[in-house]
Amino acid sequence: MEDMRSARLGKVTLQRLALELGLSTATVSLALRDSPVVADGTRMRVQEAARARGYVANRSAAALRTARTNIVGVGLHDIVNPAFTELLAAIEEALSAAGKTVLLGVSQEDVTRQTRTLGTLAEYRPDAFIVSPAAHTQVEDLKALAATGIAVVQVTREIEGSGFDFAGSDDRAGVALGVAHLVALGHRRIGMVGGFDAISTGRKRLAGYKAGLAAAGIPFDPALVMAGPGHREEGRRAMMRLLALEAPPTAAVSFNDLSAFGALMGLQAAGLTAGRDFSLVGYDDIAEAALWHPSLTTVHTFIPEYGREAARLALARMADLSRPVERVELSPRLVVRDTTSPPMPVKRRPL
Amino acid sequence: MEDMRSARLGKVTLQRLALELGLSTATVSLALRDSPVVADGTRMRVQEAARARGYVANRSAAALRTARTNIVGVGLHDIVNPAFTELLAAIEEALSAAGKTVLLGVSQEDVTRQTRTLGTLAEYRPDAFIVSPAAHTQVEDLKALAATGIAVVQVTREIEGSGFDFAGSDDRAGVALGVAHLVALGHRRIGMVGGFDAISTGRKRLAGYKAGLAAAGIPFDPALVMAGPGHREEGRRAMMRLLALEAPPTAAVSFNDLSAFGALMGLQAAGLTAGRDFSLVGYDDIAEAALWHPSLTTVHTFIPEYGREAARLALARMADLSRPVERVELSPRLVVRDTTSPPMPVKRRPL
DNA sequence: GATGACACCTAAATCGTTTAGCATGTGACA
DNA sequence: TGTCACATGCTAAACGATTTAGGTGTCATC
Numbered sequence: 001m002e003d004m005r006s007a008r009l010g011k012v013t014l015q016r017l018a019l020e021l022g023l024s025t026a027t028v029s030l031a032l033r034d035s036p037v038v039a040d041g042t043r044m045r046v047q048e049a050a051r052a053r054g055y056v057a058n059r060s061a062a063a064l065r066t067a068r069t070n071i072v073g074v075g076l077h078d079i080v081n082p083a084f085t086e087l088l089a090a091i092e093e094a095l096s097a098a099g100k101t102v103l104l105g106v107s108q109e110d111v112t113r114q115t116r117t118l119g120t121l122a123e124y125r126p127d128a129f130i131v132s133p134a135a136h137t138q139v140e141d142l143k144a145l146a147a148t149g150i151a152v153v154q155v156t157r158e159i160e161g162s163g164f165d166f167a168g169s170d171d172r173a174g175v176a177l178g179v180a181h182l183v184a185l186g187h188r189r190i191g192m193v194g195g196f197d198a199i200s201t202g203r204k205r206l207a208g209y210k211a212g213l214a215a216a217g218i219p220f221d222p223a224l225v226m227a228g229p230g231h232r233e234e235g236r237r238a239m240m241r242l243l244a245l246e247a248p249p250t251a252a253v254s255f256n257d258l259s260a261f262g263a264l265m266g267l268q269a270a271g272l273t274a275g276r277d278f279s280l281v282g283y284d285d286i287a288e289a290a291l292w293h294p295s296l297t298t299v300h301t302f303i304p305e306y307g308r309e310a311a312r313l314a315l316a317r318m319a320d321l322s323r324p325v326e327r328v329e330l331s332p333r334l335v336v337r338d339t340t341s342p343p344m345p346v347k348r349r350p351l
Numbered sequence: 352m353e354d355m356r357s358a359r360l361g362k363v364t365l366q367r368l369a370l371e372l373g374l375s376t377a378t379v380s381l382a383l384r385d386s387p388v389v390a391d392g393t394r395m396r397v398q399e400a401a402r403a404r405g406y407v408a409n410r411s412a413a414a415l416r417t418a419r420t421n422i423v424g425v426g427l428h429d430i431v432n433p434a435f436t437e438l439l440a441a442i443e444e445a446l447s448a449a450g451k452t453v454l455l456g457v458s459q460e461d462v463t464r465q466t467r468t469l470g471t472l473a474e475y476r477p478d479a480f481i482v483s484p485a486a487h488t489q490v491e492d493l494k495a496l497a498a499t500g501i502a503v504v505q506v507t508r509e510i511e512g513s514g515f516d517f518a519g520s521d522d523r524a525g526v527a528l529g530v531a532h533l534v535a536l537g538h539r540r541i542g543m544v545g546g547f548d549a550i551s552t553g554r555k556r557l558a559g560y561k562a563g564l565a566a567a568g569i570p571f572d573p574a575l576v577m578a579g580p581g582h583r584e585e586g587r588r589a590m591m592r593l594l595a596l597e598a599p600p601t602a603a604v605s606f607n608d609l610s611a612f613g614a615l616m617g618l619q620a621a622g623l624t625a626g627r628d629f630s631l632v633g634y635d636d637i638a639e640a641a642l643w644h645p646s647l648t649t650v651h652t653f654i655p656e657y658g659r660e661a662a663r664l665a666l667a668r669m670a671d672l673s674r675p676v677e678r679v680e681l682s683p684r685l686v687v688r689d690t691t692s693p694p695m696p697v698k699r700r701p702l
Numbered sequence: 703g704a705t706g707a708c709a710c711c712t713a714a715a716t717c718g719t720t721t722a723g724c725a726t727g728t729g730a731c732a
Numbered sequence: 733t734g735t736c737a738c739a740t741g742c743t744a745a746a747c748g749a750t751t752t753a754g755g756t757g758t759c760a761t762c
Contacts, residue, residue: 011499013748024712029750039710054498059474060420061748063411064717071454071475079443085436092430092457101471103422104453106443120452123410124422147405148362232642261642268644291583291612293619293644364718375742380720390740412718415747 012053021049032057063125072314073126075105075118077134077157081230081258082286083303084132087156090307091130098315100127107134109229111141118145125150128314132156135198151317155310157200165317167309167328169301171204171283172211174332178253178281178299179212181334186342187251187279188216191224193238193263194231194255202227205255205283212253230255235262236269243270250343251279257286257298264292264339279340294338301332363404372400383408414476423665424477426456426469428485428508432581432609433637434654435483438507441658442481449666451478458485460580462492469496476501479665483507486549502668506661508551516668518660518679520652522555522634523562525683529604529632529650530563532685537693538602538630539567542575544589544614545582545606553578556606556634563604581606586613587620594621601694602630608637611647615690630691645689652683 014032018025023046031038031046038046049055063069072095078084092102105121107114114134118141121129128151133142139162146152146164154166182190192209195202210220223245226238235254239262242248254260260282267274274280275294282289282298289296309328316323365383369376374397382389382397389397400406414420423446429435443453456472458465465485469492472480479502484493490513497503497515505517533541543560546553561571574596577589586605590613593599605611611633618625625631626645633640633649640647660679667674 011748014750015748025749026713026751027711030711033750037710042710054495056470056499057474058415058476058748060411060414060476061717062750064409064415064719064748065750067717069411074455080433080436080440082431082433082436085431085433089431089457092455096457096468099471101475102455104425104443104455106440106447117447119407120450123408124452125409125411144405148407232638265642287583288639291616362718365720366718376719377721377743378741381741384720388740393740409718412747413720415718415749416720418747 012055013058014055017046017049017053017055020053021046067125069125069127070100071103071124071126072100072311073103073105073118073121073124073129073131075107075114075121075129075131075133077107077109077114077132079104079106081256082288083256083258083284083301084156086286086303087132087307090304091155091311094308094311095314098311100315109134111136115141122148122150127151127318128153130155130310130314133159133199135196149321151314151321153310153314153317155306160200163325165313165326165328167306167313168201168330169303169306169332170329171201171301171332172208174283174299174301175205175208175253176212176215177208177332177334178283178297179209180215181281181297181336181340182251182253182279183212183216183218185251185279185340187249188218188343189224189247189249189251190218191226191242191249191252192254193226193235193242193252193280194228194259196227196229202255209253224249224252228255228259230259232258232262232265235259236266237262239263239266240270243267243272251281251340253281254283257282257284257289257296260296260298260339261288261292264296274339275341277344279343281334281340285335289335290337297337297340298335299332300335302330306330363406364409365406368397368400368404368406371404372397418476420476420478421451422454422475422477423451423662424454424456424469424472424475424480424482426458426465426472426480426482426484428458428460428465428483430457432607433639434607434609434635434652435507437637437654438483438658441655442506442662445659445662446665449662451666460485462487466492473499473501478502478669479504481506481661481665484510484550486547500672502665502672504661504665504668506657511551514676516664516677518657518664519552519681520654520657520683521680522552522652522683523559525634525650525652526556526559526604527563527566528559528683528685529634529648530560531566532632532648532687532691533602533604533630534563534567534569536602536630536691538600539569540575540598540600540602541569542577542593542600542603543605544577544586544593544603544631545579545610546576547578547580553606560604575600575603579606579610581610583609583613583616586610587617588613590614590617591621594618594623602632602691604632605634608633608635608640608647608649611649611690612639612643615643615647625690626692628695630694632685632691636686640686641688648688648691649686650683651686653681657681 014025018028031043105117111134130153132155142162152164156168158166195205228234272278282296285298285300289298365376369379382394456468481504483506493513503515507519509517546556579585623629633647636649636651640649
């Protein structure tokens with residue numbers, strides 16, 4: 001009884017298929033993969049039988065033999081932020097189109113968890129890793145991944161000096177664009193909401209902020225920088241603190257759209273209207289940005305594009321481990337919507 | 352230095368480790384997995400050596416031998432909708448805590464793509480599948496996955512009569528809650544935005560809409576149902592169409608928050624204010640709902656909770672394939688915010 | 703009729719683990 | 733001294749695919 005069931009449900013392997021067809025496993029294997037060395041008739045017979053018997057290849061076995069898994073490990077520090085969801089979706093789509101499958105790991109911005117997660121992923125011997133490293137990741141953490149000859153590509157964030165491929169946006173230029181826009185509108189006192197030192201994007205975006213100010217000849221005032229992770233809640237608090245300053249800014253750029261949304265809430269809570277009483281520029285241009293009320297002026301960073309680039313880099317590197325390191329930094333574009341306007345002409349507060 | 356040496360000496364495998372330690376692979380294997388049959392001293396020696404040499408187990412080999420991969424295939428029809436992102440994040444977290452890794456597949460609501468994707472995932476022999484099936488998925492499509500003895504769990508959506516475990520929200524009750532809320536506010540003419548027949552959630556939510564009306568003794572009017580997928584853009588169009596009716600509704604429930612956001616935009620475009628001129632209830636309560644302006648009254652569906660439930664069901668079923676089928680339907684909760692209010696007392700339009 | 707050339711297929715050796723079943727060594731005990 | 737029990741490790745056979753290095757049969761050519 002048990003036998004019958006297991007016989008019926010019995011796993012159909014290459015060997016079983018070969019047996020049933022009176023062929024060798026070699027021929028069946030080659031036939032299934034459309035090798036030109038097997039005769040057309042045989043190939044069709046094999047493929048037909050495979051279909052009929054519901055044969056499903058066993059990648060573990062193939063991987064063991066070939067040292068190729070067609071798996072790409074994708075390690076992100078967060079997937080709930082819509083920006084990273086878009087990124088993940090783009091990476092998944094591009095890889096899947098190339099016949100690769102995504103093995104997912106999420107670090108939650110925690111290096112310990114990242115080490116554990118990536119270590120586990122590594123046991124599956126992915127052909128490549130695409131990683132957006134958690135804050136405080138060290139060069140060695142990434143190097144360890146590459147040690148076994150696995151391609152490693154950084155996306156969005158990078159560990160400077162790691163020497164791995166990178167795809168992301170030119171964050172420095174991007175935030176500078178936002179500042180330039182505010183300056184052009186007439187703002188001189190411009191704050192920054194969110195962003196922190198422990199990640200490359202934080203550093204690059206802060207640098208962009210400073211560069212933008214410098215280009216306009218505006219001195220940098222550290223009091224106007226409200227560092228923090230890119231959360232909504234954190235953005236709200238940052239805005240409250242900006243508004244509570246002795247000499248509050250009339251405008252701000254922010255680390256990402258999420259913190260900008262929080263900042264918008266902060267403005268609202270303070271009875272101010274963005275785009276009239278205060279100007280705000282976001283970063284990323286996630287779908288929500290256009291729909292917010294008022295709609296968010298922000299910097300569009302082509303996330304799906306650089307997600308696809310990351311996939312391309314991974315495919316290229318796994319094809320040739322020794323190719324020159326490639327960095328892809330897409331130029332962001334300013335998208336002017338309703339949260340920016342010239343500064344209020346007169347009194348905002350008793351200065 | 353250490354790295355370079357091990358890199359030069361080639362891949363460090365169990366066998367190599369065994370050789371270097373003067374032990375058999377059997378012993379090393381057992382030692383690494385803390386088997387009690389190996390002496391304490393030996394175990395420590397082995398584990399120390401493994402650490403020192405940077406040994407990374409090869410899951411393909413282990414999987415081949417044990418027919419266990421510790422992989423769970425997660426097939427979603429969409430990951431960009433924040434509701435599914437939250438779901439994915441919850442599933443990933445729960446599985447990862449149980450030592451399982453997520454192999455991701457996205458169907459984009461396309462059965463053909465789903466078949467291909469899940470077929471590919473199957474080659475990796477996941478211990479279980481957690482699936483939110485694309486529209487028009489047939490029972491056989493899922494059965495095919497389970498054929499090889501893989502645990503299959505449905506999440507969010509289900510294929511009725513498939514006989515697989517399921518975790519989701521009680522959508523019928525949920526939407527009925529929303530309708531009841533509108534009825535209690537005094538609305539009698541209530542529309543429905545989004546949702547379609549080809550998916551179980553569409554059917555269940557429509558049923559909830561009808562049930563809600565019936566409970567209030569309000570006749571069902573098919574003209575008030577604007578079916579469609581749960582997109583923002585589609586919600587906007589649906590609202591425009593509702594407002595263009597001869598006798599437009601004074602309120603509506605919607606298939607999900609995304610279509611509700613679209614509907615809010617539609618209202619705004621029509622110069623109406625949600626929560627004053629028109630009442631709207633969303634579904635899911637994604638983070639964005641509370642932040643929208645005005646904030647969205649919606650039905651909270653405990654997405655992370657049922658994501659975790661799905662993970663639990665998958666773990667349970669992979670431990671015991673013959674356990675009784677389990678369905679988990681969490682009861683949603685109405686969250687009243689600012690988009691609902693009593694109907695405008697007098698004229699809305701020339702009727 | 704020997705000789706290749708060619709088309710097609712096969713035997714067998716891997717890949718790195720796990721595990722059933724057996725071997726060895728050591729004391730305790732009769 | 734012989735026997736038993738126990739602790740500890742080892743041998744060897746899987747697992748299911750891929751691939752190298754042939755093997756076999758057929759046909760044209762010299």
